[in-house]
Amino acid sequence: MNRWQFFKRLAPLLALMVLVLSACGRADLSALNPQGPVAQEQFGLMKLAFSIMVGVVVIVFALCLFVIIRFRRRRGDKSIPKQVEGSHKLEIIWTVIPIILLIILGVPTVQTVFNLSKDHSNDPDAVKVIVTSHQYWWEFEYPELGIKTAQELVIPKGKTITIEAKTADVLHSFWVPSLAGKIDTNPGGSTNKMFFSAPKEGVYLGKCAELCGPSHGLMDFKVKSVDDASFDRWAAALQAPVAMPSDPVVAAAFESKCLVCHAVGDKGGPLYPNLTGIGSRDSVGGILINTDDPKYSNEGSTYDNLHRWIENPDDIKPGNLMGQIDLTQQELDGIAKYLSELTLDYEQ
Ligand code: HEC
Ligand SMILES: [Cu+2]
Structure with missing residues (x-):
């Protein structure tokens, strides 16, 4: 095999590896590496759905292989196999099993959907944040503290953060994969709500998850979880007067x-x-x-x-x-x- 042929054969594999591996390596941007209770709950659902799917695939393929090999037509065999169409037993088995699987999948999913759409905005311990998306930046307003900032959402660790999300222009979507699922910011004046918390101090990467213009892919933000005292100092410092340039x-x-x-x-x-x-x-x-x-x-x-x-x-x-x-x-x-x-x- 000459070098060119070798490369041609290798190319699809390399392309696949680039595709798969390029999404790896950023622990702060992965829904598969949950860093808070909301993301944890969502990850639990993913694991459940994934295990059921893998189970079904493995069993179905194993049965197929077994049947293909065990019941293959042997040389000289001209007989017609036993016909099973209309078999009540089989029909019931392959209707009931998927129903059971769907129930196993459906009950926790519906439960989680309701859990995660609870409104925590009246919780006295929660920190309220109004998120406004703009082409191509994020505005974070803390109405109870009277402060506004951009790109970096500073939060006290462990506290519930309630988000009221809206847009100043087009449709964007607020997403911090390692802390919580995404929520759209819809044009037309409506707001969407969600909540999350980050029990550990750290910086978590956020993305706009809805194509919103040429710089959509650059519309990153950060969630920075700090201890209570640092958060209070941050909020106070943000309100202090600022000196103009000395020159x-x-x-x-x-x-x-x-x-x-x-x-x-x-x-x-x-x-x-x-x-x-x-x-x-x-x-x-x-x-x-x-x-x-x-x-x-x-x-x-x-x-x-x-x-x-x-x-x-x-x-x-x-x-x-x-x-x-x-x-x-x-x-x-x-x-x-x-x-x-x-x-x-x-x-x-
Ligand atoms: C017409 C209004 C306008 C004027 C005038 C303007 N900016 Fe901006 N600036 C913006 C907007 C809008 C953004 C957000 C852009 C984005 O990220 O999509 C921005 C972003 C920035 C950022 C990044 C902010 C962040 O949160 O990271 C800096 C720094 C900045 N501007 C500095 C300046 C300086 C310095 C000047 C004066 C020389 C200036 N801007 C004048 C509108 C303006
Ligand atoms: Cu956007």
Whole structure:
């Protein structure tokens, strides 16, 4: 076999491996690696359905093989086998078994569906969050605390988080695979509800799960579960007033070119991502990861990522609604530096 033929034979296998393996390796983005009670319950259903299916497949194939081999026509055998059509016994067996399997599958599924659609929003211990999806970013509002943030949903570990999900434009879907199933954000003013909790501290990746435009695949967000004290410090820090850039040229540019849309502290507009504390977030725009870890293809320091984003946001998320902002080099460098230093120290 020459080399080309060898490759041709290997190619489909390689393609299949890429397909299968590319979804592996991110424990923070897997419904098969549940990190909270809601995801756990959903995973339980998956395991149940999967075992029933595997059981059925194995038994049916085994029976088939057995029958094909045991009852094959032997040489010289011209007889007609015993005919079993209309057999009441067989008809009853293969009607009743699937009914039993469907009941085993159906009862816990319906139970879970009702369990997980319970409304916890009146639970005094629950933390209420209004999630608003935008092309291509996520807004998180904590109505009881009077704060708003973007891309990073900070939650106290173990507490029930109740989500009221809506959209500012088109259909998106809120999904944190390792913590909870997804929920659509429907145009037309309606809201959908769900709840989840994260008993362990950690960062869990979220995705938009509904094709919503050219940058749909870049519409990532994070759920960050922290201890109660850190959460309280975070919420308090987010409400504190924020100083403007010290360089007057940079400050003037920031106020006139950025605060028309964005808010920091108590200044600016409410309609676009709130930039308070952006210097301590894990990412810029939800997609440029602030790290030097080579595991991520989009890595860079917080400053570098902010610089890249502000210089040309369309390069990073095509079609996003920030558009190109005209800045001098001094303004660009100064604003990126100012934002990278706009931190919230809440984790200890
Ligand atoms: C026309 C309104 C508008 C103006 C003006 C604007 N932005 Fe934005 N900005 C947006 C929108 C919309 C997004 C979200 C884009 C996305 O992720 O799809 C955004 C995102 C960002 C982000 C990422 C936010 C996050 O949560 O990670 C940063 C940083 C940012 N803008 C900085 C700036 C700076 C600095 C300026 C001024 C030079 C500026 N923006 C001017 C609308 C605006
Ligand atoms: Cu979306």
